[in-house]
Amino acid sequence: MKKIVIFASGSGTNAENIIKYFDSNESGTVVAVFTNNAAAKVIERAGKYEVPTEVFSKEELNKGDVLQKINEIQPDLIVLAGFLLKFPENIIEQYPHKIINIHPALLPNYGGKGMYGMHIHRAIVNNKEKETGISIHYVNENYDEGNIIFQKNIALTGIETPEEVAEKIHELEQRYFPEVIEKLLTSNF
Numbered sequence: 001m002k003k004i005v006i007f008a009s010g011s012g013t014n015a016e017n018i019i020k021y022f023d024s025n026e027s028g029t030v031v032a033v034f035t036n037n038a039a040a041k042v043i044e045r046a047g048k049y050e051v052p053t054e055v056f057s058k059e060e061l062n063k064g065d066v067l068q069k070i071n072e073i074q075p076d077l078i079v080l081a082g083f084l085l086k087f088p089e090n091i092i093e094q095y096p097h098k099i100i101n102i103h104p105a106l107l108p109n110y111g112g113k114g115m116y117g118m119h120i121h122r123a124i125v126n127n128k129e130k131e132t133g134i135s136i137h138y139v140n141e142n143y144d145e146g147n148i149i150f151q152k153n154i155a156l157t158g159i160e161t162p163e164e165v166a167e168k169i170h171e172l173e174q175r176y177f178p179e180v181i182e183k184l185l186t187s188n189f
Contacts, residue, residue: 002028002076002185007083008035012042014081014102014173019049021178028185031073036061036085058085067091077184080139081177084116089141099139100184102177104169106151107135111144121162121169131155132165134172136180150180 004022008015012033019030033046034054043053056066067090070078080087080101092099103111110120124132133153138146152172156165 001026003031003073004028004077004079004181004185005070005073005075006030006033006042006079006081007087008033008040008042008081009037009084010040010042010082012040012045012082013170014177015042016045016048017174018079018081018178018181019046019051021182023049025182027182028076031075034066034069036083042082061085062088064090067094070095077181078139079181086113086143087139092139092141097138100149100181101137101139101144101146102173103135103137103144104132104166104173105135106131106133106153107137107144107148111135113143115144118162118166121165124156124165125160125162128158129156130158132169134169134176136177149184150176152176 006015006018015033022028022030030051032052032054033042035042036056036058038055046053054069060066070091078095078099105120110123131153133151135148136150137148140146154168
């Protein structure tokens with residue numbers, strides 16, 4: 001069975017959804033959740049499914065401690081699900097085309113440093129965009145610039161609040177993220 005490692009920084013709803021999806025799916029299993037936030041709700045969510053968690057500092061991420069732990073696991077796929085730190089090049093180099101991220105906008109629009117969560121949704125509403133969506137992409141050395149694997153768009157009416165946009169995006173993430181992960185695991189990427 002293929003091994004998935006998830007990185008998350010916050011509430012962990014996408015991480016939990018992925019864990020649940022692969023709990024009864026023979027194409028893969030979540031073997032660990034890594035977080036840079038000792039107070040992250042993702043720790044509790046992973047614990048409900050007895051998925052081990054690793055809490056680390058930014059320094060440990062950048063100096064190689066986290067890479068060492070990943071190498072012990074030898075994952076088939078590393079999934080960033082609401083992970084807010086820039087992913088280090090030493091891990092990217094060792095796991096080429098095996099690290100993916102989900103972004104709550106249609107890249108290349110609304111990507112880059114500082115563009116995450118409600119910052120994106122507010123910008124989309126303020127700019128009166130006619131559509132938004134999600135992008136799942138490979139991770140490279142630059143924020144949100146890796147090759148796009150999958151995008152799904154939704155129309156906007158122009159009267160949504162940022163919170164309503166966030167809810168629509170969350171529904172897309174919950175539906176499509178696990179499916180895309182499964183396709184990546186079952187195609188010999």
